[in-house]
Amino acid sequence: MSLLTPDVCVVGGGSAGLVVAAGAAQLGLDVVLIERALMGGDCLNFGCVPSKALIAAARLAQAQRSGAAFGIAPVEPTVDFGKVMDHVAGVIAAIAPNDSVERFEKLGVRVLQEEARFTGRTELQAGLHRIRSKRIVLATGSRPTLPPVPGLDAVPHFTNETIFANRTLPSHLVVLGGGPIGLEMAQAFRRLGARVTVLEAATCLAKDDPELAAIVVARLRREGVELREKTRVKGIERTSGGIAAVLEEGGRVEGSHLLVATGRAPTTDGLDLAKAGIAHDRRGITVDDSLRTSNRNVWAIGDCNGRYAFTHMAGHEASLFIRGALFRAPAKLDPGIVPWATYTDPELAQVGLNERDARAKHGDGVKVLRWTFAENDRAQTERETDGLLKVVTDGRGHVLGAGIAGPQAGELIQSWCLALSGRLKISTLASFVPPYPTLGETAKRAAGSYYTEALFGARTRLLVRFLARLPVW
Numbered sequence: 001m002s003l004l005t006p007d008v009c010v011v012g013g014g015s016a017g018l019v020v021a022a023g024a025a026q027l028g029l030d031v032v033l034i035e036r037a038l039m040g041g042d043c044l045n046f047g048c049v050p051s052k053a054l055i056a057a058a059r060l061a062q063a064q065r066s067g068a069a070f071g072i073a074p075v076e077p078t079v080d081f082g083k084v085m086d087h088v089a090g091v092i093a094a095i096a097p098n099d100s101v102e103r104f105e106k107l108g109v110r111v112l113q114e115e116a117r118f119t120g121r122t123e124l125q126a127g128l129h130r131i132r133s134k135r136i137v138l139a140t141g142s143r144p145t146l147p148p149v150p151g152l153d154a155v156p157h158f159t160n161e162t163i164f165a166n167r168t169l170p171s172h173l174v175v176l177g178g179g180p181i182g183l184e185m186a187q188a189f190r191r192l193g194a195r196v197t198v199l200e201a202a203t204c205l206a207k208d209d210p211e212l213a214a215i216v217v218a219r220l221r222r223e224g225v226e227l228r229e230k231t232r233v234k235g236i237e238r239t240s241g242g243i244a245a246v247l248e249e250g251g252r253v254e255g256s257h258l259l260v261a262t263g264r265a266p267t268t269d270g271l272d273l274a275k276a277g278i279a280h281d282r283r284g285i286t287v288d289d290s291l292r293t294s295n296r297n298v299w300a301i302g303d304c305n306g307r308y309a310f311t312h313m314a315g316h317e318a319s320l321f322i323r324g325a326l327f328r329a330p331a332k333l334d335p336g337i338v339p340w341a342t343y344t345d346p347e348l349a350q351v352g353l354n355e356r357d358a359r360a361k362h363g364d365g366v367k368v369l370r371w372t373f374a375e376n377d378r379a380q381t382e383r384e385t386d387g388l389l390k391v392v393t394d395g396r397g398h399v400l401g402a403g404i405a406g407p408q409a410g411e412l413i414q415s416w417c418l419a420l421s422g423r424l425k426i427s428t429l430a431s432f433v434p435p436y437p438t439l440g441e442t443a444k445r446a447a448g449s450y451y452t453e454a455l456f457g458a459r460t461r462l463l464v465r466f467l468a469r470l471p472v473w
Contacts, residue, residue, distance in 0.1 A: 014041020016302030017139030019318035040099035058191035081169035142303035174255035178204035182261035212405035347409035352401025371446035
């Protein structure tokens with residue numbers, strides 16, 4: 001058994017681990033990367049990339065149905081689902097070289113395609129190798145979880161890890177879970193021609209602003225997705241045609257296929273964390289704001305620490321490790337700048353506090369600004385007027401958060417991400433000049449509405465009338 005003593009050892013070849021490995025190697029450090037499964041992790045192989053590729057195909061199918069308002073005769077698209085999945089696989093294949101073993105070995109990273117486990121506080125074993133390092137980064141990601149529903153483990157079902165290998169369009173897809181993954185897939189499969197029923201025990205998109213989530217939910221219902229909220233499933237049964245969900249309220253929902261999208265759990269199995277003195281629980285590996293574990297030589301970044309299960313946060317946390325552990329500069333995770341997006345149509349995006357959380361934290365001093373997409377000329381030209389921008393500020397005009405339900409919300413939220421990251425006041429967003437006509441004007445219009453009452457109030461009008469009587473200067 002050989003002994004390796006790298007400057008940095010990274011466990012996990014997903015988004016977080018790859019950023020650390022590439023960054024550390026390019027800084028001239030000796031790096032070992034251990035990955036037991038697919039390089040690129042969940043995002044490339046089972047998550048962000050394939051889901052957005054499927055959504056793109058579904059959007060084109062829906063466009064063929066939606067031309068009447070533009071004077072273009074709508075048609076029901078002919079969908080070759082096998083070729084749709086070829087498109088999905090092709091997108092993964094196009095991106096895969098960026099995350100490949102070959103690329104990282106060219107960067108100078110030693111890649112071990114083995115399973116890792118701790119044998120001591122600063123030592124791991126991976127296959128026939130012992131790895132001893134003063135800096136160990138755990139970036140092992142997360143996996144889909146199955147709810148404790150009787151019969152579920154005895155029937156065929158999809159999770160995000162298996163649904164993109166399917167090449168048969170379901171005649172009726174039943175989705176357990178009305179969160180982002182469940183609704184993204186529900187709308188995509190509906191647009192591609194499947195009947196879709198979503199069963200949600202609480203409310204759909206419950207973690208998002210209710211006013212914004214309602215816009216998305218209404219669109220899905222108009223497109224024919226059957227959304228059944230506050231519906232609990234007490235059992236799953238196999239039928240001659242597929243599966244049946246037996247409901248607590250009585251009755252059953254029968255479908256040809258089942259997708260389980262009820263949550264995710266950190267991947268920590270097989271690591272032997274106790275041998276390294278690393279605290280963890282069912283939510284993930286315990287870390288402080290610098291992402292350090294209870295073992296000062298070990299950091300946990302990305303989904304495995306249970307904080308933010310987003311690819312962009314995995315990359316951000318990786319950069320914090322590089323800044324803090326390698327450059328020894330101040331580097332702490334700021335929860336106030338975390339954005340997230342759901343890629344339904346319309347999209348739903350949020351950064352910072354929503355209205356509910358802002359009022360709970362700041363009380364009556366919160367000011368909520370709204371601007372609808374119906375008031376945006378570009379949205380009108382494209383007939384994409386279902387949407388709303390909400391901005392939350394404190395009484396002094398500091399931006400606390402923003403949420404958008406509307407076309408390209410994931411793109412439009414970025415100006416508000418910058419506002420929170422740069423600790424900008426609403427005056428900065430009100431004073432920039434956007435090109436016309438663009439959806440981005442919604443940011444300026446919403447920000448400008450902060451000053452409407454003061455600018456056009458009685459005192460200001462009195463001042464302007466007085467100034468108008470003075471000689472021109």
